[in-house]
């Protein structure tokens with residue numbers, strides 16, 4: 001066999017010959033044989049005769065569209081990596097193709113060459129290092145623990161969203177792992193070697209968040225004693241994670257919209273425009289659409305940021321993940337604390353599966369951490385967990401019909417919002433009204449409490 005034949009085969013399909021040519025040019029430095037087709041039918045005929053490693057297809061084509069083409073390729077060459085090129089407005093269709101296992105990744109048009117090369121090289125390297133490639137085992141979103149169907153779907157969506165180079169919005173209750181997901185999107189993209197910088201929008205006044213994001217020149221506001229670089233500049237080439245985006249003051253919402261539209265910003269007090277290249281991931285525990293309806297968030301900014309929406313289910317809705325996460329945290333903290341814990345008593349596991357976890361994974365993590373510090377033994381009992389919950393959120397061991405449990409009897413079910421409110425109010429009471437201390441007890445940001453109080 002000649003050297004050329006051993007190179008992995010990459011197929012490009014786009015009805016526009018210029019697009020084929022520019023992808024070809026972009027992949028010139030990739031170690032692969034690249035074949036391009038303007039006709040999906042010709043591409044299929046080629047694929048029937050050759051073992052391909054990867055296919056990049058346009059989404060909208062006359063005759064056979066990208067979805068149908070890649071579906072056929074999945075059947076003909078299930079081991080191949082399938083990338084769809086798409087204008088992001090078609091995200092719903094792309095998402096469907098993805099969930100059906102038809103595509104592995106999508107890249108928006110116009111694409112960045114670095115993203116395309118990164119995706120192709122990754123796929124080819126994976127292909128070469130693992131004889132039989134299993135798509136779901138690619139090392140993406142690896143830090144996210146969870147085997148439930150919803151978490152599998154989320155991990156797939158992260159793989160797809162990373163590198164698409166359009167804004168991603170992550171929604172989930174407090175402590176569900178929004179920052180973790182944002183970071184996974186960063187790590188799975190070609191921006192991985194550049195910084196990932198997170199900023200909690202709720203922690204600042206309008207002026208400070210402006211300076212924090214876009215920088216400020218000396219004297220722009222009281223306290224600006226020297227020029228400062230904003231997060232957009234610091235994260236250049238990487239990712240900016242804007243947490244609790246709905247708390248952004250309206251003035252900054254307007255500025256952010258302009259910045260995203262024009263791809264440049266002006267530091268506070270300056271007249272010089274600065275262009276930037278960063279991926280934007282934003283997140284909120286409030287649905288963006290709800291914030292828009294409540295008049296707290298600009299609708300035009302909503303459309304800009306919500307291009308790829310990712311949603312994380314609350315922990316209580318993914319029972320099988322509770323045991324997996326709990327075991328992971330037990331082994332981690334037991335080791336860290338020099339303890340002997342190796343397992344949970346079976347009653348502990350069923351207790352943890354029944355509990356509502358209003359603070360989600362963060363609360364589970366902190367509870368097990370606390371139990372590892374405060375208790376000893378080889379098996380972690382239900383009492384140890386209850387004891388920590390009692391200290392943190394005033395959980396009452398004697399209340400058999402405790403509102404913190406998921407009840408089977410519909411009439412006794414207490415809305416989660418009430419459970420959460422009770423936990424927060426009880427923590428605030430314990431701290432004599434000190435929100436920062438209450439937040440520390442609940443292991444959430446003070447901004448989370450302020451936001452919820454505002455809502456009540």
Ligand SMILES: Nc1ncnc2c1ncn2[C@@H]1O[C@H](COP(=O)(O)OP(=O)(O)OP(=O)(O)O)[C@@H](O)[C@H]1O
Nearest residue numbers: 143144145146173174175176177178179180361362
């Ligand atoms: N699926 C998961 N696997 C492993 N750790 C997780 C997972 N989800 C969350 N965590 C852990 O839970 C904690 C909270 O996660 P994170 O800060 O990402 O949540 P969040 O939704 O951004 O919280 P907040 O709404 O308060 O900003 C972190 O320590 C994180 O590592």
